[in-house]
Amino acid sequence: MTHVLRLDATIKSDGSVSKQLTDRISERFSKAGAAITSRDLSAGISMIDGAWMGAVFTPADQRSAEQAKIAAESDAYLAELQAADVILLGLPIYNFAVPAQVKSWFDHVARQGVTFEYTETGPRGLLSGKRAIVAMSSGGTTLGSDIDFASGWVRHMFGFMGITDVEFIAADNMAVAAEESLHAAFDAADKLAA
Template sequence: MAHTVLHIDSSARQSGSTSRVLTAQVVERLNAETVIRRDLSTPLPLLDEAWIGANFIPADQRSDEQKATLALSDSLIDELKEADTVVIGVPIYNFTIPTTLKAWIDLVARVGVTFQYTETGPEGLLKGKRAILAVASGGTEAGSDIDYASRYLRHMLGFIGITDIEIVAADQQAIDAEGSVQKAKDAIAQLAA
């Protein structure tokens, strides 16, 4: 069976980035037939009034300009839909995710496309996918009360239907860099392909 991975890096650093090293190792471990690469070090546009206006017009009523405004968002969502597994590099900046990753989330979380509202509340539409978060931090312990990055991503991915989420963490590197990275590498070695 064909397996497609969406590989997302969000670190501002091109070299010396622990999260980039970890995502590369995770993707290698998964041995996917197809890898879609999305590097967020070149920032995505932020939502603006034109984008929001276009988003709330029914798809069959959008002007060419409105379709063009949503084209990048549509492309990012297509990448998500195509993927069986999403691997996201998550450096923790000031206890949360990088702004570039937040911009990606804003562009892919679209009512009627990746989630919908029902009588019982919101329902994610991207079910049956797996996500692996490669978390790196200097001082924040992954999963702790001050780790707003992992909790937020678990919530947002679940909101769009991706609930099978695993975390590989090289956290608290300022305390024990070598041990932290080795712990993450050991976790990667245990991931199911």
């Protein structure tokens, strides 16, 4: 059975285009028999700091009670990512880049020795064999344009961890051509292999 990790990051309570896309794609996978684990990153995700670094780089059986508490959030994100076959990321574009909560999630899961390692020939991702689908929405940032500072970074971060099968479904330029953009994104989502 395929296991999908769905991550939503929108701060909109209603009318989110990225959430409409992740809803549609999730439904497609569910109908194909996939198990879905959902996490709303906008509900709260901590930023990493020095205490976090000390906690996660201490072996689990040697952590203090405080370190175990600090590491628990990050370890939960990591376990969800490791268990998933497909990562479905709802990516609204805020000010030409990823929302802060998406950056924080990647900070939690990009962990040396767990999701990547350094070798004599450079970094090597440890999560190969997974697939990522990014449901991107934006008011005026076209996917892959000179002002799109999000999609390349997200593709790089997934690839850094070994996830090189990354596909974007984009409802971009919603401020200019909402109906056409949303229709094209829904059409692309409906053609995804589940």
